[in-house]
Amino acid sequence: MLLQVIFSGLATGSIYALVALGLSLIYNTTEHVNFAQGEMSMVSAFVGFTFFNMLGLSLPIAILLTLLISALLGIITERLVIRPAMRAPHFNIFIITIGVSIVMKSLSGFIWSHNDYPYPSIFPDETISIGSATIDLIGLGNIGATVLLMVILYAFFKYTRYGTAMRAVSESQNAALLMGVNVKQSFAVTWAISFVVAAVAGILMAPVVFLSTHMGIVVINGFAAAILGGWGSIPGAIIGGMLLGVIDNVAPLYLPSQIKNVVPFAVIFIVLVIRPKGIMGMERFTRV
């Protein structure tokens, strides 16, 4: 029973992890905290839904188109609302992204209604047995896809020229500018990548939690996961997400119902107090 529940927690945790990943990406380059990360997943999932359900395209083509449109939406969002406020305090951007999340949720309701819809998975809806536990392939696929995406992104930032340039932007925008990095372009590319990560999260998440305009609330779990793993760390996002999912799931197994619901929040609080930089976090220096 424990094995079963841990696996299920990992599968749910992979969704939190992807949201945390998107949050970390944006934070790493721009130092902005994006409250709309969950709504970005929701919009992308609905775009995919429109392609295969309303326009009748096949699932792979629909997903490919969705990822393309998501990248475009990322660039548009950055251009429309983030760039005009680039010089403002980071806190203002946080409020702007709250605004963006509200607008996205509301507009999606107008376009697709606030109903819940079933959503097909790209993985087969079957189960296999390992010992006493039943493992479903959707959950397994979600975990695999999450880890794969993390490896790709990690390599991109570590080993490619472009990725290094974007990291330079996060260290110091002025220095990066002097070194010939196009800061504005890095911002746009970051938002595009982050929106694509959100789209992947949305497409993986919707079969599990169902498609609806309420999906975006997962951003709270994403924040928790990112904090747990270490804010801004790519592997940390994944570890934090998975851990949160497992804690969330194992707690009801052993604890009385009165306290089980606060366990994830209590864990975050304790982690913050004992080790504020999270599991994989790095110390950042603040200037006087």
Next chain:
Amino acid sequence: MQKLRYLSTFGLIVLVALFLTVSDVKAEVGVTDTSILVGCSNSFSGPLVYPGTQLVNNGLKGYFGYINAQGGVNGRKILTQFYDDGYKPQNAVANSKRLVEQDKVFAILASQGTGPVMATVKYLTQNKVPLLFPFQGVPLSGQKTIFTSFTPYPNQSELVVTWLVKVKGFKRIGILYQDDKYGYTFRDPGQKMLQKFGLKWVAAESYKRGAKDLSAQVAKLRKANLDAVLLVATPPPGATFLKEAHKQGWKNTRIISSGPLTDEKYINLTGGVGEGVWGLSLWPDPVHSQDPAVVEYREIMQKYGKDRDKTPNRYSLYGYFYAKLFVEGLKRAGKNVTRESFIAALEGIKDWESGMIPPVSFSGTNHLTQNSGFMVEVQQGVFRPISGWLTLKEGTLVPLK
């Protein structure tokens, strides 16, 4: 700088005063020769946005549109005013005060959500404003100005439990409930009913609103070796439960959904693993039923419904039905309608046939519209009745109609 600050402070106060005075233009009373105004605070954002928009935009506005197109009631068009509370009790209070004191509505009709509704009960009662058919299942009785709608949750719980024990002979019964008022008002009365039969909930598990994963709860309930488990949830977690149960290969326990959960959406979301699930249904199937009254509902919704999403569902059916019942009361109250005469007219309704639920009767002491339900089973993705309409009278099941 100083002067500017004082000026802006002063300006701010004057501005607020102006805005409040202008917006406070005295309206006529709720009833004129040509119109009658009703309204409510409801969810147009927040967690209950789908029920809220469907109930109001399609149900209430749809049916009133249809009535107004025929000339209204006693020569009066029915006008409506709605405000969004986003499921926050404090906003529901503010909206209700605005409806009563500024818009001067005749009655509050079909507001939604336990918290928001309960927050306004005291105020509305004190001001003698009728609170008609709020969409929530916590019992509200003993007030002259309040009429309630569907079978209250405790009664639903007792009905299902009695049916499972008496008709089906089940002994080992468990429950999965949402960790809030909705869940508790099923869990606790159900437990009392079971004790009367010398039984108890063999297992009781809960989940937090908005939970995404129920694998632990499924695993624990499954281990309890139950005959039946009562599911007290909202559609998405309800569907998650069924999928998880299917995934873990849990077969020998019958799953029964509560009244609010027995909803087409919940079965659609499971993607086919809901076959054989039982449920307590409070309504005929809004999508498939061929009863003339339900067919008429679908036609009127198509023509007069105001929401962009006009798919038939139990929320717009609710709004439609209670709009119809309100109109019935209005007709009976006659040309010189007042709040008192309207309440008296509603209390005079005996055996009113709607073609949807068993005949409705009110009296001076009974303000409950419905106290019944029937059992259904999911066959080929559709809820099929497996019993007639049932009610509970002094602990025994009584068939209706």
Next chain:
Amino acid sequence: MQLSGKWKILSWTGALVVLLIMPLFLGKYSVFLLSLLAIYALVSLGLNLLMGYTGQIAAGHAGFLAIGAYVTAIFTANFEWLPCPVTLLLAGTISGIIGFLLGIPILRLKGFYIAMATLAFGVVVSEIILQWSSLTGGDDGFSVPAARIGGFVFDSDFKLFYLIIPVTIIMTLLAKNLVNGYIGRAFIALRESEIAAQTIGVDLAKYKTIAFAISAFYTGVAGGLFAYLITYLSPDAFTIELSIDFIAMIVIGGMGSILGSIIGAVILTGMQQMLAGLLDLQVLIFGLSLIIFMIFMPKGIVGMLSDLRERFS
């Protein structure tokens, strides 16, 4: 262009008189709405003392509002003889102590981590209210008895107005004195640079926790007034969303400004109330205005006003 002392007093008295006689000309709903605006202004003020003056992001103030509200409700229901100012003071103090205790572990945190920790705090508070139902009524809700002082009962929105507005005014004046005094200057030094503040001798830990305690005190008192005005409490009222609304208030009004806190609360609450009749369009317009406010008035309304003034003088 300093106003002379006489004019200053006169203009304030004028504003006060206008405010206090307003209910005589307004409808009941407007009086209620004004009281609600005042309560939110108090929360916004408390939050601004913490965020605007010390730079610590707090995303759990709905939790302090809830603590204040439930303390007031429970004390009023159980000790009817307690005069309501005492109850409000108790609500503020208990909330302030909890704020102080919360401030201690948070000392080690920076920036967004504080936001996350306080957000978790807010969630835990509403969960405790839900589960501790023997005291709070849980999800049944809590019906709050009317406020009273001796034999006088504040049993209408009209009477409550004259409880809520004076409390708000007094606390606003107190806040004004506070920020102009030593504590206020220490707060600002902290916000500008913690390291620099330390070198000039500001005790970091002390002032950070003091800021938390004061902020929680203000919000707790506001919570007490909230309980009296709304008369029904349930955990549903104190959501993450509400905490975020409070943050939006001070950002729109102006960080680090007392006037800004009040303007922000009036605009945000006023806007939500005015737009409530637009139903599903309401949230869309609300979201759009947040974005537009932040892009075109990055320093809030007060910041924009002072920028404008600089340009014209």
